[in-house]
Amino acid sequence: MISTGVFFNNICFLKLFLVAYRTDEGQPWVLPVVKKVEKIIVHDDRLNHEYLPILGLPEFRSSASKIALGDDSPAIQEDRVGAVQCLGGTGALKMGAEFLRRFYNGNNNTKTPVYVSAPTWENHNAVFANAGFDDVRPYKYWDAENRGLDLAGFLGDLESCPEHSIFVLHACAHNPTGTDPTQEQWMQIADIMMRRKLFVFFDSAYQGFASGSLEKDAWAVRYFVSMGFEMFCAQSFSKNFGLYNERVGNLTIVAQDADNLKRILSQMEKIVRTTWSNPPSQGARIVAITLNSPELFSEWKDNVKTMADRVLLMRAQLKAKLQALGTPGTWDHITEQIGMFSFTGLNSKQVEYMVKEKHIYLMASGRINMCGLTTKNIDYVAESIHETVTMVQ
Numbered sequence: 606m607i608s609t610g611v612f613f614n615n616i617c618f619l620k621l622f623l624v625a626y627r628t629d630e631g632q633p634w635v636l637p638v639v640k641k642v643e644k645i646i647v648h649d650d651r652l653n654h655e656y657l658p659i660l661g662l663p664e665f666r667s668s669a670s671k672i673a674l675g676d677d678s679p680a681i682q683e684d685r686v687g688a689v690q691c692l693g694g695t696g697a698l699k700m701g702a703e704f705l706r707r708f709y710n711g712n713n714n715t716k717t718p719v720y721v722s723a724p725t726w727e728n729h730n731a732v733f734a735n736a737g738f739d740d741v742r743p744y745k746y747w748d749a750e751n752r753g754l755d756l757a758g759f760l761g762d763l764e765s766c767p768e769h770s771i772f773v774l775h776a777c778a779h780n781p782t783g784t785d786p787t788q789e790q791w792m793q794i795a796d797i798m799m800r801r802k803l804f805v806f807f808d809s810a811y812q813g814f815a816s817g818s819l820e821k822d823a824w825a826v827r828y829f830v831s832m833g834f835e836m837f838c839a840q841s842f843s844k845n846f847g848l849y850n851e852r853v854g855n856l857t858i859v860a861q862d863a864d865n866l867k868r869i870l871s872q873m874e875k876i877v878r879t880t881w882s883n884p885p886s887q888g889a890r891i892v893a894i895t896l897n898s899p900e901l902f903s904e905w906k907d908n909v910k911t912m913a914d915r916v917l918l919m920r921a922q923l924k925a926k927l928q929a930l931g932t933p934g935t936w937d938h939i940t941e942q943i944g945m946f947s948f949t950g951l952n953s954k955q956v957e958y959m960v961k962e963k964h965i966y967l968m969a970s971g972r973i974n975m976c977g978l979t980t981k982n983i984d985y986v987a988e989s990i991h992e993t994v995t996m997v998q
């Protein structure tokens with residue numbers, strides 16, 4: 606008898622390089638609150654498909670800033686916070702980068718160094734380079750040996766870089782390492798950045814995912830605003846609303862004063878006009894309707910927590926299983942890291958072994974998406990890591 610399944614028998618085709626959330630059944634998840642709001646939109650006969658304003662849907666751009674800054678932010682009360690609705694977090698980074706190249710620290714300035722963490726989401730480099738910055742550099746971040754933050758290296762780079770350099774900071778749930786500074790460490794970072802006149806550009810792509818709490822995950826951004834920084838913050842709603850393909854992002858601009866903000870927004874309008882002219886409405890409506898209704902807002906927070914809790918559970922189980930197996934090495938970093946991603950610490954040879962022998966697909970860097978794990982495959986993954994670490998050094 607010919608067995609057609611000979612090569613594929615028992616193969617667990619596990620894609621741990623995913624970038625999106627998956628349920629315990631391994632499926633994409635449409636948030637229940639999003640389904641509900643989509644129905645509201647369908648039945649609302651007042652809505653139409655006219656162009657949105659260039660800078661975006663007004664109730665999306667200025668709904669009391671419930672998420673990033675908090676609605677009690679002094680900067681908002683001082684009328685120096687504005688926003689541009691963008692195509693995803695990527696679009697927000699792009700608009701911010703284009704603006705900075707044109708107007709930051711001297712007009713048409715391509716020389717100011719832009720620092721991105723080592724390692725970082727790979728698109729950071731390209732977005733800033735394509736916006737015209739000639740000098741995109743890494744700053745020290747990941748300490749491979751200790752599987753944690755290289756704080757001394759990071760602070761050293763903040764001290765030694767040219768004044769006015771631009772720093773892209775991950776607001777929470779650092780991609781790809783899952784390692785964030787603590788509050789005390791953020792304070793040290795902010796002090797140096799203030800003293801050395803460095804520009805803060807937050808990238809907030811996973812708010813809510815790190816801790817399950819929007820407030821906690823916004824701590825760093827709010828702290829920097831309270832320190833009086835002028836700054837940008839690129840917000841993505843792809844992950845925390847599960848609206849990946851709707852391209853919903855928001856570039857928050859914290860300016861020096863109200864007059865300054867007006868000028869910035871008028872230049873932003875020009876940049877948007879020549880990039881996508883005006884933004885799409887569906888995703889922005891879903892987000893704005895949700896945030897502006899107390900009931901829907903609280904339902905959304907529950908949905909976010911459902912996702913975050915599943916990730917936390919998988920982390921706890923993976924660590925417990927590796928420890929129970931007596932897998933060589935320490936595995937505390939699995940639960941110390943937060944957000945969707947984890948740097949397992951597997952080296953490139955071990956990753957190769959996982960792919961070839963165990964058919965578990967992860968990034969060459971050893972990064973896995975915790976959402977690829979489910980209660981059904983976690984034993985297999987833990988046993989595979991155990992075998993790999995034991996067999997391959």
Ligand SMILES: Cc1ncc(COP(=O)(O)O)c(C=O)c1O
Nearest residue numbers: 693694695726780808810841843
């Ligand atoms: C760190 C980081 N920033 C920004 C983004 C962009 O998200 P969006 O899909 O909203 O453009 C991602 C998505 O993977 C990300 O990981």
Ligand SMILES: *[C@@H]1O[C@H](CO)[C@@H](O)[C@H](O)[C@H]1NC(C)=O
Nearest residue numbers: 665666667668670688855857
């Ligand atoms: C976009 O940013 C502005 C400024 O921070 C804020 O007021 C608004 O609430 C944000 N929109 C969303 C949907 O978070």
Ligand SMILES: *[C@@H]1O[C@H](CO)[C@@H](O)[C@H](O)[C@H]1NC(C)=O
Nearest residue numbers: 706707712713714715716737
């Ligand atoms: C901006 O700088 C680039 C590179 O130096 C140059 O090619 C371009 O002409 C400049 N544009 C303006 C408007 O000065």
